[in-house]
Amino acid sequence: MQEPIRQVWQDDWRSQVVAQGLHEIYPNWFFYPTPPFYFMDYHIQHRRSNGRENYIGDLEVKWLNQPASRPVKFPFQKLQKMLMTSPYNDNAYHRICFRFNDGLLLIPAVQLGGIIPEWTTRHDTGEYDLNVIFRVENYSDYWIEKVVYDK
Numbered sequence: 001m002q003e004p005i006r007q008v009w010q011d012d013w014r015s016q017v018v019a020q021g022l023h024e025i026y027p028n029w030f031f032y033p034t035p036p037f038y039f040m041d042y043h044i045q046h047r048r049s050n051g052r053e054n055y056i057g058d059l060e061v062k063w064l065n066q067p068a069s070r071p072v073k074f075p076f077q078k079l080q081k082m083l084m085t086s087p088y089n090d091n092a093y094h095r096i097c098f099r100f101n102d103g104l105l106l107i108p109a110v111q112l113g114g115i116i117p118e119w120t121t122r123h124d125t126g127e128y129d130l131n132v133i134f135r136v137e138n139y140s141d142y143w144i145e146k147v148v149y150d151k
């Protein structure tokens with residue numbers, strides 16, 4: 001049985017915590033929440049010293065309760081949408097921030113675009129999903145040594 005799109009308060013809270021953590025690292029980045037059921041969590045604006053802001057892409061937050069040493073799954077359908085809606089600007093691109101128990105991986109969506117998706121089975125519903133699966137160690141340039149907690 002397929003479930004409709006689901007959004008829960010905990011997802012919003014966790015996304016806010018990650019955005020706050022990223023703002024501490026990048027103080028000129030400002031995160032504006034997207035409307036409910038939009039396929040990404042935030043629009044990112046870079047604020048210049050004169051107060052003007054430039055759009056630098058969208059952000060999707062994926063909260064994982066696991067260490068970065070374990071393989072990561074990301075929905076291929078969501079990645080496709082992110083790649084199809086890339087901004088037409090050399091300075092702007094969509095990002096995914098994976099939150100792990102031991103740090104953050106802030107990676108441009110295009111970096112995952114070359115991974116061949118695999119069919120996996122959801123442990124909770126038994127449904128098949130098409131996911132890209134990768135290891136963080138292959139993308140160490142995008143690793144951030146910052147741990148964020150939900151409470």
